[in-house]
Structures are given as C-alpha cells and as structure tokens.
Amino acid sequence: MTEAAGPREAAGPRGRRPGPTETREKILAEARDLFAEKGYDGASLRAIARAAGVDPALVHHFFGNKEGVFVEAMRFPVDPSVVLPRVISAPRERLGETMVRTFLEVWRDEDRRAPMLAMLRSAMTNERAAALLREFVTAVLLGRVTRDAEVPPLGVQAAAGQMIGLMILRYVVRMEPLASASEDELIELVAPAIQRYLTLTF
Amino acid sequence: MTEAAGPREAAGPRGRRPGPTETREKILAEARDLFAEKGYDGASLRAIARAAGVDPALVHHFFGNKEGVFVEAMRFPVDPSVVLPRVISAPRERLGETMVRTFLEVWRDEDRRAPMLAMLRSAMTNERAAALLREFVTAVLLGRVTRDAEVPPLGVQAAAGQMIGLMILRYVVRMEPLASASEDELIELVAPAIQRYLTLTF
Known part of the structure; x- marks a missing residue:
C-alpha cells in the first residue's frame, strides 16, 4: 500500500502534510486527553509526544516543558512562570498587596478572566477537571x-x-458593592488578609 | 359541568383532593418559577399563592414569610433566621471565630453541604441562578x-x-492540606481575616 508513486505531501486526507498550527493543536488535544486520563503527574511529555505522533523535541520546541503544555492545553489565562516570580520577588511586607494587585490586573481583561472562570x-x-486543577496547583503553583x-x-x-x-x-454573582468597587478599594479591603496568610508561621 | 352529584374529593385526576404535602410542593414549584422569572424582590407572596391556586394565608401557614418560601424553594441548607442571629449576637471581638465555626459546622454534614454547593x-x-442568589443575599442576608x-x-x-x-x-477541589485540616486549624487560619472584615470601618 506504500506506493512510491504519489508525493508524500498528498498522503493526508486533505492532500497535504499537517502544518505547524495543526501539529500544535494535535499535541494540545492529545495532552488534554492524557492529562484528563492520567492527571498532571501521570502524563509525561514523552507520552504526549507519542500520542500525537511527534518527536518529544517538537513538544519542547512548541511549549518549553510539561507545565507549558498544560497551561496551553487547559487554556490557562495566566502563565504562572510569568506571574509567580513577580509575586514571589515582591518585598515580604508587600506580598499581599502584590498578589491582590496581580490578580485584579489579570481579571480586568475579560479575555484573560473568562478562561479562568471556565x-x-x-x-x-x-x-476530572477538579482533579486536574488540584494536581496542577499542587505540583506547580504550591x-x-x-x-x-x-x-x-x-x-x-x-x-x-x-x-x-x-x-x-x-x-459571576456580581454582588454589589463588590462588583463595582475600584481595584484600589479591593486592594485595601483584601490585601491585609492575604499578607497575613502569606507570612503565617505555623 | 359542575354536577352536584359526585363528591368533591373525586374531582381531581387521581380521584382525591390534593393533600397538604402536594399543596406544599405545588406552592414551592410555583415559587421557584416565579423567583426565576421575576427575581426575589419581584415575586410577591401573594403572586406565588395565586399561581399555586391557594390562599396567601396558607402560604403563610406553611412557610412563615417570603424568605421562608425562598429558603425551601431553593432548598437552602441553612435557615438564615437561625444561623444569622447566632453570628450577629456573638461578642464583637469573636464575630470572625463565630462565623467560621458556624460555617464549618454546617459543612461538616454532607446533607447540608451538598445543597449549598449545588x-x-x-x-x-x-x-438566572446567579441573579437569584445575588438578590436573596442582598435583600436578606446582607x-x-x-x-x-x-x-x-x-x-x-x-x-x-x-x-x-x-x-x-x-x-470540591479537595486541595491538600486544606481538605484534611481540622476545624480548629481552619478557625485559627481564617477567623482573624473574617474578624477584620466584619469589624472594618470605612
């Protein structure tokens, strides 16, 4: 059945080799299935590559590492590797304020808020979604x-x-006055509690 | 068509007058529809009674007031008229602890936790459910x-x-160590933040 006659590009049903966008989407689709099936820790980057029929190096090339694949696959609105260092590197006495401000800035933009709510x-x-969120937050964020x-x-x-x-x-519930409060009001309201949580010593 | 012959009890399709349980359920079903359609403030006890084909006095008899109808119709796991006074009447310096302890006690029982999560x-x-929750919380609890x-x-x-x-x-997410923490640990963890929120002066 592997006739040498036709060009390889014509092998697919649509008559051409899958482009990088399609390959990327294929990797993400397989990653979503594997993460759902095996959890964050159980789904290796190598297994994702195998399921998508690509070389692991290509997954690295597209997404950096497993965390990057997960963030994309789950449509994470925020890249923890960008946001977390910002919060963590804040002066200790401003951890709370920095965390609340960072969240509020992300939420301000509906395009970044929507996938978080989703x-x-x-x-x-x-x-399954709860298990995934639990494992990812535990493994990566926490x-x-x-x-x-x-x-x-x-x-x-x-x-x-x-x-x-x-x-x-x-x-979501859009409770007033919370829904209309300014970001500064919310920082004043919530940052002290967050500051205490982030500097607790047990 | 109103033949005096047959006994009134035989009028319904099942050959008997609806009992108190059925009437109660009928009122709740109509209340749910009206609350969903018009919101908490828009649905009067009188309109609920009319929709259910009963006297408003009967609704009073079954549920006390509109809040009582709502609590039952929405299967509220906690009667705010029981829980709120307990929190409110706590000494001011123990408002936070009392609120956290009250919530934890309600959640401890899965039968009371489940409808809250639902x-x-x-x-x-x-x-619609968000709007109902918003209006009820605003009108009654807040x-x-x-x-x-x-x-x-x-x-x-x-x-x-x-x-x-x-x-x-x-x-829901069952994040550890939060999921396994004792109630006392959680009170120690969260009560100070709640205490501050409940004694804020703006």
Missing part, C-alpha cells in the same frame, strides 16, 4: 510558592480561596 | 448583617468570598 466552572461540575517564598501550604490555599471567592462574587 | 454551582453556570451587626457591605462580601473560596478548595 476552569473554575469545570472544576466545580466535573471531578510547590513554587511554598518553596521560593517560604509560605506554608495552608496559608497559600487560604489566600487562593480568598481570591477565588472574590472573583466569583465580583464577576 | 446552589453555588448553579450560580456559576446559570445567570441587609440583616449590615444593619444588625453594623458591618459595612464590602466587609460582609469579602468575608463571604473567603468562606465560599474555602468551601470550594476544601470540598
């Missing part, structure tokens, strides 16, 4: 914050809970 | 807390956000 919605209605900023996990999670609840009431 | 899920995926305990609305909402986020991470 992920939260999925996690709330689907056990690991880095607790290690680099020396914040106890319970403190990070209490802070995350505060920000999640704030996002829900402000943007 | 309501939150609905609000996150359905604009009104009472801000008035009786003299807490500014933003403080109450920040506290509510903290508790909602905590519930999501502990019971």
Whole structure:
C-alpha cells in the first residue's frame, strides 16, 4: 500500500502534510486527553509526544516543558512562570498587596478572566477537571510558592480561596458593592488578609 | 359541568383532593418559577399563592414569610433566621471565630453541604441562578448583617468570598492540606481575616 508513486505531501486526507498550527493543536488535544486520563503527574511529555505522533523535541520546541503544555492545553489565562516570580520577588511586607494587585490586573481583561472562570466552572461540575486543577496547583503553583517564598501550604490555599471567592462574587454573582468597587478599594479591603496568610508561621 | 352529584374529593385526576404535602410542593414549584422569572424582590407572596391556586394565608401557614418560601424553594441548607442571629449576637471581638465555626459546622454534614454547593454551582453556570442568589443575599442576608451587626457591605462580601473560596478548595477541589485540616486549624487560619472584615470601618 506504500506506493512510491504519489508525493508524500498528498498522503493526508486533505492532500497535504499537517502544518505547524495543526501539529500544535494535535499535541494540545492529545495532552488534554492524557492529562484528563492520567492527571498532571501521570502524563509525561514523552507520552504526549507519542500520542500525537511527534518527536518529544517538537513538544519542547512548541511549549518549553510539561507545565507549558498544560497551561496551553487547559487554556490557562495566566502563565504562572510569568506571574509567580513577580509575586514571589515582591518585598515580604508587600506580598499581599502584590498578589491582590496581580490578580485584579489579570481579571480586568475579560479575555484573560473568562478562561479562568471556565476552569473554575469545570472544576466545580466535573471531578476530572477538579482533579486536574488540584494536581496542577499542587505540583506547580504550591510547590513554587511554598518553596521560593517560604509560605506554608495552608496559608497559600487560604489566600487562593480568598481570591477565588472574590472573583466569583465580583464577576459571576456580581454582588454589589463588590462588583463595582475600584481595584484600589479591593486592594485595601483584601490585601491585609492575604499578607497575613502569606507570612503565617505555623 | 359542575354536577352536584359526585363528591368533591373525586374531582381531581387521581380521584382525591390534593393533600397538604402536594399543596406544599405545588406552592414551592410555583415559587421557584416565579423567583426565576421575576427575581426575589419581584415575586410577591401573594403572586406565588395565586399561581399555586391557594390562599396567601396558607402560604403563610406553611412557610412563615417570603424568605421562608425562598429558603425551601431553593432548598437552602441553612435557615438564615437561625444561623444569622447566632453570628450577629456573638461578642464583637469573636464575630470572625463565630462565623467560621458556624460555617464549618454546617459543612461538616454532607446533607447540608451538598445543597449549598449545588446552589453555588448553579450560580456559576446559570445567570438566572446567579441573579437569584445575588438578590436573596442582598435583600436578606446582607441587609440583616449590615444593619444588625453594623458591618459595612464590602466587609460582609469579602468575608463571604473567603468562606465560599474555602468551601470550594476544601470540598470540591479537595486541595491538600486544606481538605484534611481540622476545624480548629481552619478557625485559627481564617477567623482573624473574617474578624477584620466584619469589624472594618470605612
């Protein structure tokens, strides 16, 4: 069946070799399936490459590392490798303010807020999505914050809970006066609590 | 068509007059529709009674007032008229601890936690449910807390956000160590933030 006659480009159903965009999407689709099936820790970059029929080096080329694949596959609105260092490198006495300000800036833009809410919605209605979010946050976010900023996990999670609840009431339930409060008002309101959570010592 | 012959009990399709349970359920079904259609403030107890074909006095008899109808219709797991006075009447310096302890006690019981999560899920995926939750919380809960305990609305909402986020991470995403933390650990963790929110002065 492998007739040498036809050009290789004509092998696919649409008569051409898949372009980089299609290959990228194929990798992400397989990654989503594998992450859903095996969880963040269980899905290796090599297995994702194999499922997509590409060389692992190409996955590296497109996404850097497994975290990068996950961020893209889950349509993470924020790249933790960009946002986290900013929060972590803030002066210790301004950790809370920096974290709240960073979140508010991301949420300000509906295009970045929507996928974050979508992920939260999925996690709330689907056990697999919840498991994925749990593993990713535990493996990537928590690991880095607790290690680099020396914040106890319970403190990070209490802070995350505060920000999640704030996002829900402000943007989903749209409770007033929270929904219309300015970012400065919200920083004044919430930053002291976050600051305490991020500097707790147990 | 109103033949005097047959007994009135035989009028219904199942050959008997609806019992109190059926009437109660009928009222709740109509209330849910009206609350969904017109919102909490827009649906009067009289309109609910009319839609259910009963006397408003009967609605009063079954549910006390509109808040009671709403609580039942939405399957509220907690009766705010029981829980709120307990929080509000706490000594001012223990408002935070009392609120966190009260929530944790309610959540401990899965039968009371499940409908609370269901309501939150609905609000996150359905604009009508979000609107209902918003109006009810604004009209009933916030009104009472801000008035009786003299807490500014933003403080109450920040506290509510903290508790909602905590519930999501502990019971839905089941993030560790938060999911396994004892109630006393959580009170120690979160109560100071809630205390500050509930005693803020703007």
